[in-house]
Amino acid sequence: xxxxxxxxxxxxxxxxxxxxxxxxxxxxxxxxxxxxxxxxxxxxxxxxxxxxxxxxxxxxxxxxxxxxxxxxxxxxxxxxxxxxxxxxxxxxxxxxxxxxxxxxxxxxxxxxxxxxxxxxxxxxxxxxxxxxxxxxxxxxxxxxxxxxxxxxxxxxxxxxxxxxxxxxxxxxxxxxxxxxxxxxxxxxxxxxxxxxxxxxxxxxxxxxxxxxxxxxxxxxxxxxxxxxxxxx
Numbered sequence: 001x002x003x004x005x006x007x008x009x010x011x012x013x014x015x016x017x018x019x020x021x022x023x024x025x026x027x028x029x030x031x032x033x034x035x036x037x038x039x040x041x042x043x044x045x046x047x048x049x050x051x052x053x054x055x056x057x058x059x060x061x062x063x064x065x066x067x068x069x070x071x072x073x074x075x076x077x078x079x080x081x082x083x084x085x086x087x088x089x090x091x092x093x094x095x096x097x098x099x100x101x102x103x104x105x106x107x108x109x110x111x112x113x114x115x116x117x118x119x120x121x122x123x124x125x126x127x128x129x130x131x132x133x134x135x136x137x138x139x140x141x142x143x144x145x146x147x148x149x150x151x152x153x154x155x156x157x158x159x160x161x162x163x164x165x166x167x168x169x170x171x172x173x174x175x176x177x178x179x180x181x182x183x184x185x186x187x188x189x190x191x192x193x194x195x196x197x198x199x200x201x202x203x204x205x206x207x208x209x210x211x212x213x214x215x216x217x218x219x220x221x222x223x224x225x226x227x228x229x230x231x232x
Contacts, residue, residue, distance in 0.1 A: 001214055002030035002224035003232060004106055006207050007048060011228040014079035015055065016046045017086040021097045024230065031104030031137075033226050036091055036123060038116040043067040044091035044123060047075075050113050054078070056088070063114050091123065095130045105136050106226075108161070109149070112141040120149040127156065139182055150177060159204065162187075170196050180204060180223070188217045197221040208232065 005027065008020025016034050024032050035048045039062055052058045052065075058073035067090070076083030091107070098105050107127075111119055127136050138149050139159040146158050159180040166172060169192050173181055180202035187193055188205050197203055197220070206226035208214050214225055214232040225232070 001218045001222075001232065002204075003230055004031040004033045004104070004204075004224055004226045005029060005230045006033050006226040006228050008032060008034060009228075009230055011209070011230070014076045014083050014086055016048055016089070017075055017083070018089050018093065018097070019076070019083060019086060021089070021094055025097050025101050025103070027230050029103075029230055030224060031106060032098060033106040033108065033139075034094060035108045035110045036119070037062040037110050037114075038119045038122070039067050039070060040064055041066040042118070042122065044119070044126065045070060046089045046091060046094050048110070050110070052088075061114075063116070091126050092129075095126060095132060099130050099132065103135065105132060106159070107136060107138055109138065109140040109142065109145045111145045115142075120145060121152055124149065124153040124156075127153065137180070143176060146178060147176060159202075165190060165192055167192075169193070170199060170201065173201065182206060182226070185213060185217060185222075185225070188220050188222050194220065 005024035007015035009024040013020035013023055034046050036044050051061050056073040056075045071087045075088050076086030133156050137157045137159055139161050140146050141161040157179040159182050160178045161182045182204045185205035185208045202223045204224040205222050208225040208227050209229045211232050
């Protein structure tokens with residue numbers, strides 16, 4: 001089964017931090033997943049939430065702060081005291097970790113709450129700089145963002161994120177020209193998903209931290225799993 005480290009090795013290290021990515025890069029897995037937002041000064045940073053409240057010592061929205069302001073806070077001590085001093089990573093710093101690995105790199109564009117004008121072009125530029133076009137997957141709950149990215153960099157794989165299923169799933173995915181769908185793991189056995197798999201659709205599921213569930217999903221034809229524990 002293909003495993004992607006969800007927000008890095010986030011079961012044992014603070015999510016979306018350099019230490020979580022460095023440790024994930026040591027694992028014998030298929031890839032890594034992380035989330036990208038845009039700062040006030042148009043810098044691409046890796047963090048899950050729109051605000052820094054949950055995973056840092058600061059408060060406020062990423063979009064309202066510069067990179068320098070964001071880096072004044074600690075992003076590790078919320079998880080455990082020994083990780084104090086972790087700073088918010090940039091996309092470039094994160095890609096640099098995985099450049100020398102065989103990992104597939106799933107970049108989730110977190111533009112489903114705030115639009116972040118221009119974020120797709122900025123991400124595309126970083127992918128080009130690191131020459132990672134053949135190993136990156138771009139995903140988002142904001143399917144307009146996926147469409148914009150496809151227009152900029154059509155040779156990079158894309159995936160549509162869903163939190164719930166839609167009736168005309170296959171037709172919709174084909175219409176948008178996406179290469180895969182990413183769905184909650186408990187939808188893996190739904191008939192509409194199973195039919196899509198039989199018809200050749202690539203389906204990946206999040207977030208799977210149980211070995212028994214992972215094996216069941218593998219038997220159902222799920223292509224890959226996003227996992228915090230990664231050692232399924």
